[in-house]
Every structure is written in structure tokens, then in C-alpha cells.
Amino acid sequence: GIKLERLKNRMKTMAQIGATDKGGVSRLALTEEDRKARKLFIQWMQELGLTTRVDDLGNIYGRLEGIDPKASPVLTGSHLDSVPKGGKFDGTLGVLAALEAVETIKEKGIKPLRSIEIVSFTNEEGARFTPQMLGSGVIAGKFTKDYVYGRKDAEGLLFKEELERIGFMGCPENRITCANSFVELHIEQGPILEAEEKSIGVVEGIAGFYWLKLKVSGQSDHSGSTPMNMRKDSLVAASSIITDIYQWASERKDGLVATVGQIQAFPGIINAIPGETVFTLDIRHADPEKLEEAVSEATSIIQQSSADVTITEIGSNPPVRFSKEVTSLIEESCKDANVSYRKIISGAGHDAMYMNNITETAMIFVPSTNGKSHCEEEHTAYPDIEKGANVLYLTLWKLANR
Amino acid sequence: GIKLERLKNRMKTMAQIGATDKGGVSRLALTEEDRKARKLFIQWMQELGLTTRVDDLGNIYGRLEGIDPKASPVLTGSHLDSVPKGGKFDGTLGVLAALEAVETIKEKGIKPLRSIEIVSFTNEEGARFTPQMLGSGVIAGKFTKDYVYGRKDAEGLLFKEELERIGFMGCPENRITCANSFVELHIEQGPILEAEEKSIGVVEGIAGFYWLKLKVSGQSDHSGSTPMNMRKDSLVAASSIITDIYQWASERKDGLVATVGQIQAFPGIINAIPGETVFTLDIRHADPEKLEEAVSEATSIIQQSSADVTITEIGSNPPVRFSKEVTSLIEESCKDANVSYRKIISGAGHDAMYMNNITETAMIFVPSTNGKSHCEEEHTAYPDIEKGANVLYLTLWKLANR
Ligand SMILES: NC(=O)NCCC(=O)O
Numbered sequence: 001g002i003k004l005e006r007l008k009n010r011m012k013t014m015a016q017i018g019a020t021d022k023g024g025v026s027r028l029a030l031t032e033e034d035r036k037a038r039k040l041f042i043q044w045m046q047e048l049g050l051t052t053r054v055d056d057l058g059n060i061y062g063r064l065e066g067i068d069p070k071a072s073p074v075l076t077g078s079h080l081d082s083v084p085k086g087g088k089f090d091g092t093l094g095v096l097a098a099l100e101a102v103e104t105i106k107e108k109g110i111k112p113l114r115s116i117e118i119v120s121f122t123n124e125e126g127a128r129f130t131p132q133m134l135g136s137g138v139i140a141g142k143f144t145k146d147y148v149y150g151r152k153d154a155e156g157l158l159f160k161e162e163l164e165r166i167g168f169m170g171c172p173e174n175r176i177t178c179a180n181s182f183v184e185l186h187i188e189q190g191p192i193l194e195a196e197e198k199s200i201g202v203v204e205g206i207a208g209f210y211w212l213k214l215k216v217s218g219q220s221d222h223s224g225s226t227p228m229n230m231r232k233d234s235l236v237a238a239s240s241i242i243t244d245i246y247q248w249a250s251e252r253k254d255g256l257v258a259t260v261g262q263i264q265a266f267p268g269i270i271n272a273i274p275g276e277t278v279f280t281l282d283i284r285h286a287d288p289e290k291l292e293e294a295v296s297e298a299t300s301i302i303q304q305s306s307a308d309v310t311i312t313e314i315g316s317n318p319p320v321r322f323s324k325e326v327t328s329l330i331e332e333s334c335k336d337a338n339v340s341y342r343k344i345i346s347g348a349g350h351d352a353m354y355m356n357n358i359t360e361t362a363m364i365f366v367p368s369t370n371g372k373s374h375c376e377e378e379h380t381a382y383p384d385i386e387k388g389a390n391v392l393y394l395t396l397w398k399l400a401n402r
Numbered sequence: 403g404i405k406l407e408r409l410k411n412r413m414k415t416m417a418q419i420g421a422t423d424k425g426g427v428s429r430l431a432l433t434e435e436d437r438k439a440r441k442l443f444i445q446w447m448q449e450l451g452l453t454t455r456v457d458d459l460g461n462i463y464g465r466l467e468g469i470d471p472k473a474s475p476v477l478t479g480s481h482l483d484s485v486p487k488g489g490k491f492d493g494t495l496g497v498l499a500a501l502e503a504v505e506t507i508k509e510k511g512i513k514p515l516r517s518i519e520i521v522s523f524t525n526e527e528g529a530r531f532t533p534q535m536l537g538s539g540v541i542a543g544k545f546t547k548d549y550v551y552g553r554k555d556a557e558g559l560l561f562k563e564e565l566e567r568i569g570f571m572g573c574p575e576n577r578i579t580c581a582n583s584f585v586e587l588h589i590e591q592g593p594i595l596e597a598e599e600k601s602i603g604v605v606e607g608i609a610g611f612y613w614l615k616l617k618v619s620g621q622s623d624h625s626g627s628t629p630m631n632m633r634k635d636s637l638v639a640a641s642s643i644i645t646d647i648y649q650w651a652s653e654r655k656d657g658l659v660a661t662v663g664q665i666q667a668f669p670g671i672i673n674a675i676p677g678e679t680v681f682t683l684d685i686r687h688a689d690p691e692k693l694e695e696a697v698s699e700a701t702s703i704i705q706q707s708s709a710d711v712t713i714t715e716i717g718s719n720p721p722v723r724f725s726k727e728v729t730s731l732i733e734e735s736c737k738d739a740n741v742s743y744r745k746i747i748s749g750a751g752h753d754a755m756y757m758n759n760i761t762e763t764a765m766i767f768v769p770s771t772n773g774k775s776h777c778e779e780e781h782t783a784y785p786d787i788e789k790g791a792n793v794l795y796l797t798l799w800k801l802a803n804r
């Protein structure tokens with residue numbers, strides 16, 4: 001089996017890059033912190049004798065050669081970027097557990113039939129450059145390269161220039177072209193496994209999402225000299241939409257989630273009525289029809305508001321169903337390792353969501369303490385991590401010898 | 403009387419500094435734009451033969467010597483800073499109309515008894531450094547110098563260092579120590595004069611204000627994997643407070659105004675439930691008791707919310723009543739100039755609010771088209787500006803010969 005101490009040490013070393021004072025990490029895509037994390041990850045893969053390469057999206061690969069060099073490789077991995085003040089397990093665990101599983105396979109002394117490639121995708125979070133999963137999205141044909149290169153962060157900096165700046169602009173030839181399968185280990189980021197006392201989630205699919213941007217227009221005016229009845233306050237209008245959406249989503253009770261995560265009021269000073277308010281809306285559902293229905297209900301709630309609102313789509317993807325063959329192998333591995341598991345649907349998006357377009361894909365979840373993620377308190381207990389990494393190792397071995 | 407073309411030309415030249423594409427100005431306190439505006443203003447005063455000086459708050463003065471050098475001077479002026487994407491008349495008109503009035507007095511060829519000093523105060527708006535009216539506030543004993551020097555902008559830059567950086571750190575000896583009176587011309591920034599077709603507002607006082615900062619604490623979590631019923635969304639809680647406050651203030655119908663101008667959600671990304679939301683609340687009333695009552699009503703509305711909210715005060719001042727003698731002289735000047743006027747209370751704060759603490763003070767308002775200000779559409783018609791500048795000129799002459 002895998003060596004927990006080795007994995008734990010790497011997790012702790014990696015967590016120092018972008019560490020926050022409350023035990024989380026801020027390691028946004030294509031920043032200095034991301035650059036450092038990438039360098040360390042490549043160094044570790046090279047120390048293990050893997051052949052590393054970087055593609056033109058900054059996705060990083062490390063290859064363990066199999067017996068048959070012509071057989072399509074088995075892929076595994078996740079991402080090293082984080083949200084601001086995020087957790088140290090989200091993404092990183094999937095990358096370093098992949099490294100641990102591959103090291104364990106190497107230690108076996110027997111080569112697998114197929115090569116195994118570890119991959120770390122660029123900008124999974126969508127926190128610095130929207131939308132999320134840009135690196136895997138291009139690989140899987142969801143986005144064009146030009147679209148991704150032209151994405152800007154909040155300060156107007158371009159994805160392409162930031163990728164060049166941190167020295168991770170690789171060659172298009174280095175992208176994955178054909179793969180046998182992809183399996184990603186990730187923290188659950190939700191409360192289900194913990195509540196049901198299961199160590200592993202065998203992930204059968206991912207909820208679909210719509211990311212929308214709403215712009216409410218009003219009239220900017222002086223806060224002191226404009227009577228209440230002469231105002232067109234865009235923030236008051238936005239606030240009432242936010243509470244309406246929250247109430248509607250809460251009352252549905254069918255697994256729908258709707259979130260306003262970002263808001264800006266302009267001019268954004270104490271003594272001016274906000275003339276414009278911009279906010280985001282993230283809507284998700286595991287059922288494709290219910291997702292479409294929810295988006296149209298949300299749109300009509302927004303349009304019923306007396307305010308002047310424009311809605312634009314930032315990104316969307318329908319719900320995804322993973323490969324039955326790969327999930328079966330993960331289940332088998334859980335049984336082999338004698339760990340408790342349940343089948344589960346992911347509410348959060350993952351690189352596996354897009355990889356599923358081009359190869360047989362599934363995911364392995366480990367429990368999140370209190371269901372928390374995208375916050376500094378994010379945690380997964382090491383005994384669960386050990387079980388997850390072992391299930392990943394067993395699954396990779398099965399896939400690589402199919 | 404005053405020469406409108408000369409004043410208009412100066413207004414247009416000044417409006418180029420920090421001009422926005424939609425006809426407004428962004429000239430925040432102690433920025434490069436502010437520096438340029440200050441230099442130009444000093445140059446104009448020197449061309450007119452005034453003696454200029456700068457004090458240790460960056461307040462700028464220009465003195466026209468009177469017959470009696472020992473008599474306390476009459477002060478007039480306003481501010482050159484603006485809000486982001488603000489108007490070109492707010493503040494600037496009071497400074498340049500003062501210059502025009504003094505030039506007209508000079509052209510008379512007869513010296514007034516008292517000296518007249520034009521003043522442009524630092525950071526009136528409170529848009530870059532909160533609270534508002536920092537320059538006049540120190541002069542009038544409202545704030546200590548250390549307090550003002552330690553104020554930080556949104557990027558953490560210090561007032562003191564920015565004052566030094568733009569080269570406007572003057573001497574404490576240059577502050578106003580004793581004054582006979584202060585009169586400030588300003589745009590109304592509200593709809594009353596226009597609605598009643600009056601050219602001049604004789605300002606009898608200013609509404610009191612409370613500027614509060616509210617911090618709502620919730621729990622940051624993943625937007626995709628956290629069920630609706632497990633959320634502690636600080637932005638949803640803040641939104642419901644914002645709509646409640648708006649409804650309450652609108653229903654009072656007694657002249658109370660309450661505004662949320664600024665809001666920030668943290669971590670502030672699309673796919674995280676905001677764990678913390680911070681926003682401002684600006685409450686104003688012309689009646690001191692009603693203001694106190696309103697603040698305690700607002701506080702209990704906030705505390706009734708189920709959210710965890712902390713309230714801190716950014717700044718406050720009770721309503722102000724101006725000098726009856728000065729307002730009478732302004733009224734007389736309106737009659738002399740044969741312009742229509744009405745008495746009025748200002749909803750917006752002004753440097754005159756604090757100057758009233760140390761000398762006999764009043765203000766002259768000119769109408770704002772559609773009542774708009776703190777926006778690029780802010781406008782005042784030049785025929786009204788001509789009347790206002792003439793009333794200022796006549797009033798200064800009376801005050802300087804009392
Ligand atoms: N797993 C995860 O946090 N992904 C980020 C993109 C998303 O929010 O779906």
C-alpha cells in the first residue's frame with residue numbers, strides 16, 4: 001500500500017507555499033505562489049524518475065513508462081491552484097496522492113502494461129481567471145485556446161501573459177492527445193460522507209452549472225441631499241434580488257444550489273447612491289432538466305424585479321455522468337482495500353468534468369470535515385487520506401493493466 | 403459684477419484635470435490629479451497677486467490684503483477634490499467663484515477693510531480617505547492632526563505620506579487661526595431649488611450625519627457542494643438588512659435619508675458562499691433628536707436580523723445651524739443682485755459644517771440640474787453660476803467692510 005508519512009510530508013511542504021495565518025492557502029493560478037508550487041511538484045516527479053513536460057496551457061505532466069509504449073496512458077491528477085484563503089487539500093491532494101500512488105507502483109518493481117501520467121491542470125478554481133477549469137477545458141475541447149489566452153483577471157492581466165511571466169508556457173505537442181482513462185482523487189467539499197461515516201465516495205457524476213453575471217443599473221446620486229423617494233438605488237434592487245433568489249433556492253429542496261459570491265457597487269463610496277451594482281450568480285443541479293428549469297425560474301425572478309438588470313453568461317456545463325467501467329473498478333478497489341464507501345454525485349466542478357468528454361473518467365472522494373471547503377478551515381483526516389490514496393493506487397493498477 | 407466668461411474658462415480648464423469620458427471628473431484627494439489641480443489653482447491666485455500659503459493639512463490659502471492688516475480676515479472657498487466619476491462643479495465651483503469674486507473686488511480699485519482669504523480644503527469628499535472634510539475638520543478642532551495623518555485609503559496608503567508625496571505638506575503656522583467669517587458657495591446637490599425655480603439657496607444649516615461600518619459574519623463554504631439548508635451566507639444576511647433599512651427610511655417620510663454606498667463580500671469569488679460581508683451606512687437628518695432616534699432605530703433593525711453583525715462608527719456630526727448675521731447678509735445680497743432665492747438646509751456635508759465651529763459661517767447654493775451630483779451627469783447652468791458668484795462677491799464685500 002501507499003506510505004502515508006511520505007504523502008503527509010509532501011502535503012505539508014506544499015501547504016507552506018501560499019500559507020495563510022489561519023492554516024489555509026492562497027495560491028491563485030499563475031501567481032508567484034503557483035509558480036513555486038509547480039516547480040516543487042516538477043522537482044518531486046523528476047526525483048521519482050518520471051518524464052515531465054508542460055503544455056501550452058501550463059498543464060504539467062509526469063509519465064511513468066509502462067510495458068507497452070504504444071498503449072494509451074492512464075491519467076490521474078488534479079490541480080495546484082487555490083481560491084483566496086482556501087484550503088490546503090482542495091486539488092493539491094489529488095495531485096500529490098497521484099504522485100504517491102505512482103511511487104507505490106514504482107516500488108512494486110513490476111511495470112504496468114500502460115504508462116501512467118500524472119497531470120496538474122491550470123486554473124481549475126476559476127478564482128483568478130473565470131470560468132473554472134480552463135486548463136482541462138482546452139484539452140477536452142470545451143474552450144478554444146484563444147478564448148483561454150484572452151481571459152483577464154480582476155486587474156485586467158491576461159492569462160497568456162501571466163502564463164509566460166511565471167515561465168510555464170509549454171508546447172502544444174505536449175498536450176494529452178489520447179488517453180485510456182482519467183481518475184481524479186479529490187476532497188468531497190460537502191457534508192455527505194462525514195454524515196454517513198463513509199471513508200470513500202465513488203463519484204458517479206457532477207452537477208451541471210450556470211455562472212451568470214448580473215448588472216443592475218440605477219442612478220448614482222448624493223446620499224445626503226437626495227430624498228428617499230427620488231432614488232434609483234441599484235444596490236437596494238440587487239439586494240432584493242439576492243434575498244429573493246436565496247429564498248426561492250432554499251424552498252425548492254430538490255438539491256438545487258444558488259449562490260451570489262461576488263458583488264460590487266459603483267461608484268462604491270459611502271456618500272453616493274450606487275448607480276450600478278454587479279454581482280455573480282452560480283446555479284447548480286445534478287439533473288439536466290431541473291438545471292435548465294432552475295435557470296429559467298431564476299431569470300424570471302430577476303426580471304420580475306422592478307430594476308433594470310442585464311444578465312450575461314460567464315460559463316455553463318450540463319451535468320456529467322462518469323464511466324460505469326471506471327466507477328466499477330473504484331468500487332472493486334474499495335472492497336479490495338476493505339474501506340467503507342458510497343456512490344455520490346459531486347456538487348462542485350472538477351477537471352474530471354471536462355476530461356469525461358475525451359476519455360473514460362471517474363473520481364474518488366474523501367470526506368471533508370464539517371463539509372467545509374473554499375475556506376481556511378477546510379480539512380480531511382489523514383486516516384481517510386490514506387484510504388483514498390490506496391483506493392487510487394489500486395484503481396490505477398487495474399486501469400493500467402486492462 | 404463678476405465676469406462670467408473668465409469664471410467659465412477657469413471652470414473648463416480645471417475640469418480637464420481628471421476628466422472622465424462622460425463629462426465628469428475623477429480627482430480624488432492627494433492623487434496626481436489633485437496635485438495638478440492644486441498647482442493650477444495656486445498659479446491663478448499668484449497671477450492675481452494674492453499671497454499664497456499651504457498648511458500642514460495641505461489646505462491652500464490665497465490672501466488679498468485689506469486696509470487694516472490687524473483685522474481678522476473674511477474666508478471663502480471650498481474644495482478641489484472629487485469622488486470617483488464625480489461632477490466638475492462640486493467643490494471646484496466654490497473655489498473658483500471665490501477667485502472670481504476676489505478678482506472682481508480687486509478690479510474695483512478700492513481695498514476692503516478686512517483681508518479676504520480664499521481657501522481650498524483637503525479631502526472634503528471622504529471618498530479616498532474617510533471620513534469626509536478632514537482638512538477643515540482639523541482647522542476647526544473636530545479631528546486631531548494625528549488622527550488625520552493616520553487615515554488610510556482602500557490600498558492602505560497613509561494620508562500623511564500621500565500629502566508629502568504630492569508635495570503639499572505645508573507648515574502648521576499657515577493654518578487659519580482667527581477669522582471674521584466664512585462663506586462657501588456650492589452646488590445644491592439636491593432637487594429643491596430647481597423644483598421651485600429659485601436661483602439661489604441661502605443655506606441656514608446642514609443635516610447631521612452618522613457614517614457606520616457594518617460587518618456581517620457567516621461561514622465561507624463551497625457554492626456547489628453546500629446544501630442550501632447548511633449555509634451561513636453573510637451576503638444574503640447583509641442584503642436583507644439593506645432592503646429593510648431602505649424600506650424603513652423610505653417609510654419615515656420626515657426628511658431622513660439612509661444609504662448603503664459601499665459593499666464587499668469575502669472571499670469574493672463566484673464559487674464560494676461569502677463568509678464575511680462589510681458595508682457602510684450613511685444616515686442623515688437635519689433635526690438633532692430625529693437623527694439620534696433614527697440611528698437607534700436603524701441599529702435595532704440591524705440587531706433584529708438573525709445575522710451576526712458588528713457596527714462601528716466611521717464618523718458623525720450633529721446638525722449645524724449657520725450664523726443668522728451671515729445668512730442675512732447673503733439674503734441682502736440676493737436682493738441687491740435682484741435674484742430669486744429661498745432659505746434651505748443642506749443634506750450634504752460641507753467644509754462650512756466644521757468652519758461653523760470657529761467662525762460665523764453660512765453658505766450660498768446654486769441649483770443642480772435634476773438634483774444630481776456625485777455622478778458624471780452633475781450640472782449647473784451658467785446663468786445660475788453667474789448669479790451665485792455675484793451674490794458671493796456682494797456678500798464678501800459686505801463682510802469685509804463690517
Ligand atoms: N472543486 C472545485 O472547487 N472546483 C472549482 C470550480 C467549481 O466551483 O466548480
Ligand SMILES: NC(=O)NCCC(=O)O
Pocket residue numbers: 222224271492526527528534535591750751752
Ligand atoms: N458636499 C459633499 O458632497 N460633501 C461630501 C461629504 C458628505 O457626503 O457630506
